[in-house]
Structure formats: C-alpha cells, structure tokens
Amino acid sequence: MKVYHDIVVVGSGLAGLRAAIAAAEKNRNLSVAIVSKTYLIRCHSVCAEGGINTVLRETDEFDTHAWDTVKGSDFLADQDAVEFFVREVPTEILRLNSWGCPWSRDDSGKIAQRILGGHSSGRTVFAADRTGFHITHTLYERLLTYPNVDKYEEYFVTNLVVEDDTVKGIAAIELKTGELVFFEAKAVILATGGAGRLYGFTSCSHIVTGDGTALAYRAGVPLKDMEFVQFHPTGLVPAGGVLISEACRGEGGYLLNKNGERFMEKYAPEKMELAPRDIVARAIWTEILEGRGFDSDYGPYVALDLTHLGEDRIKERLPLIREASIKFAGIDPVEEPIPVRPTVHYFMGGIHTNSRSETPIKGLYAAGECACVSIHGANRLGGNALAECLVFGRVAGELAAEYALNAKQGKISAEFRQKEEKRIFDDLLGKSGDESPYQIKKELNETMENYFWIFREGDGMLKGVKKIQELKERYKNVEINDKSRDFNTDLTSAIEIGYMLDLAEVVAIGALKRQESRGAHYRLDYPKRDDENWLKHTLAYYTPEGPKFDYKPVSITKWEPVERKY
Amino acid sequence: MVEFKIRRYDGEKSYWQSFEVPAKRGMTVLEALYYIKENYDSSLAFRASCRMGICGSCAMKINDKPRLACETQVLTLGNTVKVEPLDNFKVIKDLITEFDGFFEKLKAVKPHLIRKDDNYAEPKELLQTPEELNEYYVFTLCIKCGACYSVCPAAATLDEYLGPAAMTAAYRFCADSRDEGQKERYEIASSPNGVWRCHLAMECSEVCPKNVEPAKAVQLLRRKTAFSMLKSLLGW
Amino acid sequence: MESAKSVMEPIAWIFQMLTGLVMILLITLHFYVTHMTSHEALKYAEVVSRVAQPEFKAMYAALLLIVSFHAFNGLRAILLDTNAGMRGRKTVNALTTLAFLLAFVYGLYLLFSI
Amino acid sequence: MGVSGWFRFKGRSLFSWAFTFQRLTGVVLLIYLLAHLTYLSTLLDTTGATYESMIAITVSRQFLIFDILLILCGVFHGVNGFRIILHEFGIAYGYRKPLLAIFIVIAVVVWLYASYIMYSLTGG
Numbered sequence A: 001m002k003v004y005h006d007i008v009v010v011g012s013g014l015a016g017l018r019a020a021i022a023a024a025e026k027n028r029n030l031s032v033a034i035v036s037k038t039y040l041i042r043c044h045s046v047c048a049e050g051g052i053n054t055v056l057r058e059t060d061e062f063d064t065h066a067w068d069t070v071k072g073s074d075f076l077a078d079q080d081a082v083e084f085f086v087r088e089v090p091t092e093i094l095r096l097n098s099w100g101c102p103w104s105r106d107d108s109g110k111i112a113q114r115i116l117g118g119h120s121s122g123r124t125v126f127a128a129d130r131t132g133f134h135i136t137h138t139l140y141e142r143l144l145t146y147p148n149v150d151k152y153e154e155y156f157v158t159n160l161v162v163e164d165d166t167v168k169g170i171a172a173i174e175l176k177t178g179e180l181v182f183f184e185a186k187a188v189i190l191a192t193g194g195a196g197r198l199y200g201f202t203s204c205s206h207i208v209t210g211d212g213t214a215l216a217y218r219a220g221v222p223l224k225d226m227e228f229v230q231f232h233p234t235g236l237v238p239a240g241g242v243l244i245s246e247a248c249r250g251e252g253g254y255l256l257n258k259n260g261e262r263f264m265e266k267y268a269p270e271k272m273e274l275a276p277r278d279i280v281a282r283a284i285w286t287e288i289l290e291g292r293g294f295d296s297d298y299g300p301y302v303a304l305d306l307t308h309l310g311e312d313r314i315k316e317r318l319p320l321i322r323e324a325s326i327k328f329a330g331i332d333p334v335e336e337p338i339p340v341r342p343t344v345h346y347f348m349g350g351i352h353t354n355s356r357s358e359t360p361i362k363g364l365y366a367a368g369e370c371a372c373v374s375i376h377g378a379n380r381l382g383g384n385a386l387a388e389c390l391v392f393g394r395v396a397g398e399l400a401a402e403y404a405l406n407a408k409q410g411k412i413s414a415e416f417r418q419k420e421e422k423r424i425f426d427d428l429l430g431k432s433g434d435e436s437p438y439q440i441k442k443e444l445n446e447t448m449e450n451y452f453w454i455f456r457e458g459d460g461m462l463k464g465v466k467k468i469q470e471l472k473e474r475y476k477n478v479e480i481n482d483k484s485r486d487f488n489t490d491l492t493s494a495i496e497i498g499y500m501l502d503l504a505e506v507v508a509i510g511a512l513k514r515q516e517s518r519g520a521h522y523r524l525d526y527p528k529r530d531d532e533n534w535l536k537h538t539l540a541y542y543t544p545e546g547p548k549f550d551y552k553p554v555s556i557t558k559w560e561p562v563e564r565k566y
Numbered sequence B: 001m002v003e004f005k006i007r008r009y010d011g012e013k014s015y016w017q018s019f020e021v022p023a024k025r026g027m028t029v030l031e032a033l034y035y036i037k038e039n040y041d042s043s044l045a046f047r048a049s050c051r052m053g054i055c056g057s058c059a060m061k062i063n064d065k066p067r068l069a070c071e072t073q074v075l076t077l078g079n080t081v082k083v084e085p086l087d088n089f090k091v092i093k094d095l096i097t098e099f100d101g102f103f104e105k106l107k108a109v110k111p112h113l114i115r116k117d118d119n120y121a122e123p124k125e126l127l128q129t130p131e132e133l134n135e136y137y138v139f140t141l142c143i144k145c146g147a148c149y150s151v152c153p154a155a156a157t158l159d160e161y162l163g164p165a166a167m168t169a170a171y172r173f174c175a176d177s178r179d180e181g182q183k184e185r186y187e188i189a190s191s192p193n194g195v196w197r198c199h200l201a202m203e204c205s206e207v208c209p210k211n212v213e214p215a216k217a218v219q220l221l222r223r224k225t226a227f228s229m230l231k232s233l234l235g236w
Numbered sequence C: 001m002e003s004a005k006s007v008m009e010p011i012a013w014i015f016q017m018l019t020g021l022v023m024i025l026l027i028t029l030h031f032y033v034t035h036m037t038s039h040e041a042l043k044y045a046e047v048v049s050r051v052a053q054p055e056f057k058a059m060y061a062a063l064l065l066i067v068s069f070h071a072f073n074g075l076r077a078i079l080l081d082t083n084a085g086m087r088g089r090k091t092v093n094a095l096t097t098l099a100f101l102l103a104f105v106y107g108l109y110l111l112f113s114i
Numbered sequence D: 001m002g003v004s005g006w007f008r009f010k011g012r013s014l015f016s017w018a019f020t021f022q023r024l025t026g027v028v029l030l031i032y033l034l035a036h037l038t039y040l041s042t043l044l045d046t047t048g049a050t051y052e053s054m055i056a057i058t059v060s061r062q063f064l065i066f067d068i069l070l071i072l073c074g075v076f077h078g079v080n081g082f083r084i085i086l087h088e089f090g091i092a093y094g095y096r097k098p099l100l101a102i103f104i105v106i107a108v109v110v111w112l113y114a115s116y117i118m119y120s121l122t123g124g
C-alpha cells in the first residue's frame, strides 16, 4: 500500500509531537503524517520525571543557562547551538501553558521553578514529578486540533528511502495487519528517541532501541558522538533499572556497601551522596568492582538506605518512590534498603544535524534524543533533554514545512517496494536459521555492559568490538518463530535487534578510538580530558564493512574550555 | 515455579496455554511475559513500553482483575497466574486489543484547552493558583490504559458509549481555570452516548491503577452538563 | 459520534433522581398505611373510604405519576444502554414514554372510578 | 459483549454487584407495578367481592415468600438508589466505599424488619 503526505514525522515523543504541531501550524494546507510504533502517547517521553530547564524570570540569564550547559557538556557542546537553544525554551514553556499543561505553580499562580544538579540557579520548570508525562499528553491533545495531521499509530518503520541525497519517504509495517505501507513524502523528520536498550540495565522504555538512528545511519547520514552514554547512579535493581530519583538522596538517604559503610565519604567527603551524578555512579561501580557490592539474582548492587528516615518521613516526602519500589521490585523502603546500581539513562550522541535540525540529506530532519545537534556534548544536564525536544522539534517542523512547500513529492519506485517486501517478509520472516534473536540481544547487552559501561579500557573494548561483530554475523542467521502477519512482535523485535547491532558497533568503535576521558566517557587507560587532540566530534559513516570514522571541530563562540569542577 | 495460564488468540481461535516461569522476588508479571516470549514461545504478543506504570500500554486481566502487568508483582498472586486480554475491547492477538475506538472517543470530547485568545506565535503566561490546579489535577493523571473501560458495565453493552476515560478527560478540561470551552464539551458530553449512559457503577474507580477516580469525574461532568442544559433551556 | 443536543436526557436524569427521593417518603408512607398496623387496611371498604379522602387521593395520584415515570424511564435507560436499544433510540423513547402515560392514565382511571 | 456484561462479577468489587442488582430489582419492581395495577383493576367490581378474593390470596402464608422477596427488591432498590442519588449530587463521594457497606447493612436491617412485620401480619 502507498500513502502520500507532504511531511512524515517518525516518532511521537516530545520531539515528534512538537515537530508535527509546528509543521501543521506553519501551513494548514500541508498534510502531515505522524508515525509511531506505539500509540502516540505511549512513547518513551512520558517517563521523564524531573523537569525542564528554562530562563523564565529576570533573576536568571540566558548566558548562565548556556554556560551551565556548556560546562556540563565538558565543552563538547556546540556553543552556537546552545546559545540559540536557551533563548527558544521560554516561549515553548508558555505555549505549553496555554495548551493546558498542568505546570506546578507558586502561590501567586506563576509557573514554579526548582533547582536540579549542575545548574547555577533554580530554572527547572516541572509538573509535579511527571513532567514528561504531562508535556507529552499536552502536546498530543494539541495535536488533535489540527485537521491536517494524520496519525499512524502502531506502524513500525523499517526503512528510510533516500535517493540522490534527497529523502523520498519511509517504509513501515502496519502492525495490526502486518502489511508494508510506503509513505511518499517531501520531507521526513526523524524523532525516534535514544538507544538505551543497547544495554540490559536501563531506565529507558522497552521501545528505546535506536531505530531511527540506525535507519539514518544506513541511509548514509553520519552519526555523531555515539560513544557518550549517560548513566544515572540509582536504577532499581530487580526492575531492570527503573529510575529511583535523586530525591531519595536529597531527603537524606545513605548509599551503603556490603560492609555497611557509607562509601561516598571516600569519593566525595563533602557532598557525600549528593555529589554530581557521574561521580556517584563511578563510586557505586568501584564498590561493586572491588567486591563490596551485594549479590543477587539480578546482579550486583549497593543499598540505598532510607530506613533511618522513619516511616512517617518516607510516607510523607517520598510516597512515589516508596510506591515504585513496592510495585516494581516488591521492596518496601520503610523496612529494607532499596537495591540500586547505575542505570543507562540517555544517549548524548545521535544523527548528525546542524544547529537547525537539518541532516546532510535534503528534506531529512532529526530532532530529540535521536539527533545530535550537539547541545549536550559529552554529558547532558538534567532537564535539558525535554527542552531540546521542544526547541529542535519545533525548528525541524518549521523548516520541513518551508522546505516541503517548494519541494517535489518523493517517489518510491516499484522496484524498491518489491525489494523491501522481500527483505522483510522473505529474507527475514520467511527464512529459517538457527539463531534466536533474543539470545543475540542478551549477549549484546552483556557485551555492552561488560566493556562499554561506566569505566572503559582499551583491551576490553577491543574484545567488545570483536564480540559485536561476531553477533552481527550470527544475526544473519536468525529465525523468527512466529510466521504470522498480524501484530507480529516477534518480527519487530528481531528488526530492532538488527538496528541495535549497527549502533552498538558505532558506539564501541567510537569509544575505542576516543583516547581520553570526557564527560560520560571515562577511560581507565586515559583518565584525563585531552583538549589538544580530542576537542572534536566523532562522526561515523555507514559502510557495509562497518563504520568509517571522521571528526569535526567543536563550535566555540564565547567560552574557552576550562577544567570542569563543581 | 509459577504457572502462567495465558489466554491466547491467533486471529481465528482462542485457547489457553500454560507456561512454568521461575519466579523470583521482585519479578513483575510483565517480566514473566518477556521471560516466556524470549525463552518458550516468541509468538506471544503483548504491549509494553515504559515498564514503570506511566505509558499505559500493559493493562491486562491478571487473575480476573485488570491491572498493569508492569506494576504487578508475581509473588503476590499465588501459584497460578491467569493472564487474559481486557474485557470490552476486541482482541487482535493474544493480549493485544483494539484501542483505536478508545482513542477516537477521547478525541471526540475535545480534550484540549479552548481559548478565544489562543496565540501560537506569542503566548502569554496564563496564571493559575495551586488551588485552581488542584481542582482538576488528579484527573490529568489518566494514562489511558483502558482498565476502567474494560470493567464498565455500560461499556460492556454499548459500543459507542464514550466511557469513563474520555469523560474524565472532558471534565479535566472543563474544570481547568484556563479553559473557555465548557459549553462545547457539555454539549458533547450530553450526547446520547455520553454522560447519561453512566449509572455510577463505580467499578472504573475501583480498578484505575492511577487512582484517577473516573467515576467522580463522570458524575461531576454529568451534574455540570445537566444544569448547564437546563439553564439554557430555561433561558438563564 | 452523535453530538446533537438532547433536552430529554438531562430532564429525565434529574427527574429520575428527584422521583427516587420523593418515592422513599411516599412508598414508606404507603407501606406504613397498608401493612404496618394490620391488614385491615386492605379491606375493600377501607380502601374505598381512604381513596375518597382528597388528601389520600392526591397522594396516590402523585405516587402514581412519580412511580410510573421513574419505572418506565428506568426501563428506557436499560434499553438505551444496549447496542440494539441505541439503534432504535427514537422508538425506545417513544414507546417508554407512551407506556408511562398509559400506566399513569389507567391508574388515574382506577383511582377515580372507585 | 452483550448483556452478559452486566453479570460479570469475577474479580469485580461490590460496586458491580450493586449496579446489577439495582437494575434487576428495578425491573422486578416495574413488573410488580404492572401486576399491582392489574390486580387493582379488581376494585372496579364495586361489590368488592373480586377484590377481596384477590387479597385473600396475597395475604396468605403461601404468598409470604413472594412478599418477602418483593420487599427485598424494594428495600435494596430504594436504599441503594438513595446512595446513588447522594453521589449523583456530589455528596459523600470520598466515602463511597464505607457508604456502600453501610447502605448494604441498612438495606438488610430494613428488609428483615419489614419481612418480620409481614410475617407477623399473615396468618398471625
């Protein structure tokens, strides 16, 4: 089947929803499609809790927000993009307000702000502890008011069609029927989110498998800075890494090792449990590596002890964390400590775009976590991801609309369509083989966790790269058991695993090549930042033999790199 | 070992299938389903995403009650766990049900702020006190999981019934101090398939995993709708 | 989805509630009079003489009106809650209203003939 | 799913049960209303003979069981109906669970009391 739209947005997280609204608003005659492998509001963005950063009042300045961001990024962020970015957020916050977002308020009725780690003033706007959830729903509801937007829910994108360096459309499986649908379009916006599921232990949703990133990569767009993966110090251990928010430590929770020691006094004697995320994450992992973690069916952990706070305080101040521990892990923090260890949280890298969300391919835009503008550089500040989705989602939507007004309708040839049918249904679904995709995923997760985790080191990474390449080979031989067409999640999982293998290779080799420690990329064999050789972005290009690497200078406008100290 | 009895459907016939899952402390029903999919039968189909109770994908009937699979601990359920798709929705495959209609109904109630001064380009800061926020905040917590709809007796017999979740959304906006669209929504709510079809069975509030109290929202919406209709009838 | 304004529904809803409330009083009274003390009250002569008093006549007429409205409006709700009923919505509305009127008029006829 | 959806109680709370019984008792009372009107037609025989013979049946011991069931329907429907009306007008919504329990108890007590009266009147 074939459908036609002027603009196709892939992904319905904050970035995708915002882009679709922007495009539809720009010109009501443009027909916009928004495609997602889940129902639109079931995207990953609903998980975000903490908040979103913006300069909203006179007491704060754009330059301080920009500086905090650049410093947080360990100077790898492109400063022109950051300066543009911070100026655009406030309007987005006010727009969301007038679209119905239930922002938390101060007593006078104004939008309230609080402070998150790494910021020099309280500039985080929030909607209780469900910020991402409320923004997503608000955008979704706003989107419903545009008659020129068509929703394609539960369509799994399998290919991005690019010819002559120009985008032509996408191919997607309509899950309900199992049919391939080809979307011909003038412009395509990728907003498919991060790739946290490369790792088994992650705070990301099951759907965060980097699909769009891999599709762009295969279509010839370079991937930027993929080696930078952010870890959050406290993921709930029995629940595969569900986020346990910093609020626990903020309220006075202790981190304890197996010997009952508050080990943070060794790593950050002053700030203790409240030291920056990367320091706490490394401290926890050191304890585990040195054998002072607890063991469990779910792997090693340290204890986040709240019991000394007392039942009343926990129930009053941390009710949601208590509820989460009980529901997701069967542990009541009033009675026993919460088992935690660092969890994969965010991908700083992604599809290479310029500071206006444009990729090197004509008509192809990328925004949100799947893109790398880059404003996060080597390390993202809490609360900047949602803001990025809004700002660059909007920019992508507007530019795509402008572009589409003057562009020719993309055409997907019959030949391509047949090839894609064959690739999915004959070569993947129809084929027999002796590998289980899930076994491959399991081994991939283990490899990533063994060699590309918080501490990295040359020899290990080399082994990891080999293993990933072996897995890629084995993947060619997978067999999908479910041969039916309708709602074949066996098939889509297998395709996702294919995407992940490609990305894993880029992360792995990129990390191996970067011989320094910067932001979230920490190497035991190169523990120092090296601005002389490595103040540059990694770019990975697809070739059938594996990624080819290139580098690109960082854009520096105002702030020369200095030592990053908090 | 815990026995999982799963109600399956392959598009033509529906049947029960049992699996033995090594359950350990901390395991959720969703993890058990993944365990089954990845180790025993990869054709098992179910929806899931966030696995932290916020995306609304994984509502299903677990031991006869609709719950979020990702929020339900296996060991609290005994030695056999029965898993079925939600009632009142058409089954597509295994635990996956048709939600298009559910979202259509949501859309039908105009779930967005309606304001005459809507200004995309230059929005101004609309104020709202914490008290005004509390008037409707609890109703914003709905994750659209459909659990309420699956137990509502009115929805069981009337396909077109708007249902508790959509009407909760309608009321959520009517009660928002920034909104000016009450009239429009009351009219939609008072359609024959709207508020009048609710008879306060209240089961919706009993099963809602997010404690949204949809029954309360529907009741408030009905009262406001009825009085607004009567007022306009009497020309007040 | 139908969005046509229906004036019948809000009125029916409010009257269903109000009649329910009033009936609690009237039916209790009715029960009290007929059953509480003795079954003498059920004797033909007793009935006729009670009904002859204007207060009782008025009370019975009111109860009759209220009960028959409430009962047939309830029936209407039950029918409209089903797919089939909703398809024939106009018919359901017309027939239940007719039934309510018939019951009421017939009851009045009885009330005034004895 | 059809009307069987009104009779799914597995895994459901007392609220579902209350809903269905409100419906059933409503219908029973409706049928009784029709029966009541029909038998009151006997009043048209101004000699009172037809009426008296009817009444003789209804106050008999054999008929008691019907009376008691009918009262159950009436009392449950009225008491539960009152609960619904309270909630419909926004009263005591927050106490919906205790209120249901209390009202069920009230219904049972009133039913037993009314049944006792009927019992003591018939054939007493």
Ligand SMILES: Cc1cc2nc3c(=O)[nH]c(=O)nc-3n(C[C@H](O)[C@H](O)[C@H](O)COP(=O)(O)OP(=O)(O)OC[C@H]3O[C@@H](n4cnc5c(N)ncnc54)[C@H](O)[C@@H]3O)c2cc1C
Pocket (backbone or CB within 6 Å): A010, A011, A012, A013, A014, A015, A016, A035, A036, A037, A038, A040, A042, A043, A044, A045, A046, A047, A048, A049, A050, A051, A052, A131, A132, A155, A156, A157, A158, A191, A192, A193, A194, A203, A204, A205, A207, A208, A210, A211, A212, A243, A345, A346, A367, A368, A369, A370, A382, A383, A384, A385, A386, A387, A389
């Ligand atoms: C637990 C947690 C808490 C967080 N808290 C915060 C916070 O407080 N503040 C902050 O700023 N950031 C936070 N973040 C980060 C932030 O949530 C994400 O970076 C952001 O939501 C990403 O949004 P997105 O629009 O790029 O993508 P997503 O929301 O991930 O959406 C991706 C979309 O793409 C679709 N898609 C993917 N692949 C395909 C395919 N093959 N076919 C069709 N559709 C596809 C998906 O269905 C989905 O709709 C948090 C992250 C986590 C994990």
Ligand code: HEM
Pocket (backbone or CB within 6 Å): B198, B199, B200, C016, C017, C019, C020, C021, C023, C024, C027, C067, C070, C071, C072, C073, C074, C075, C077, C078, D022, D023, D025, D026, D027, D029, D030, D033, D074, D077, D078, D079, D081, D082, D084, D085
């Ligand atoms: C004692 C006083 C009574 C009260 C307080 C009462 C209350 C109610 C209420 C509140 C409802 C509404 C249910 C809803 O639609 O939400 C209802 C329904 C109904 N009532 Fe009554 N009622 C009483 C007596 C009667 C009598 C005497 C009859 C019959 C003759 C009757 C027949 C019905 C019917 C058929 C329904 C529809 C069933 C339903 O919608 O669930 N009621 N009643």
Ligand code: SF4
Pocket (backbone or CB within 6 Å): B141, B142, B143, B144, B145, B146, B147, B148, B149, B164, B165, B168, B207, B208, B209, B210, B211, B212, B213, B214
């Ligand atoms: S009201 Fe509750 S049960 Fe219903 S859809 Fe929303 S969250 Fe789910």
Ligand code: F3S
Pocket (backbone or CB within 6 Å): B151, B152, B153, B154, B155, B163, B164, B197, B198, B199, B200, B201, B202, B203, B204, B205, B214, B215, B218
């Ligand atoms: S269960 Fe249904 S009938 Fe009303 S109170 Fe809830 S919507």
Ligand code: FES
Pocket (backbone or CB within 6 Å): B047, B048, B049, B050, B051, B052, B053, B054, B055, B056, B057, B058, B059, B068, B069, B070, B071
């Ligand atoms: S998986 Fe998102 S609610 Fe359960």
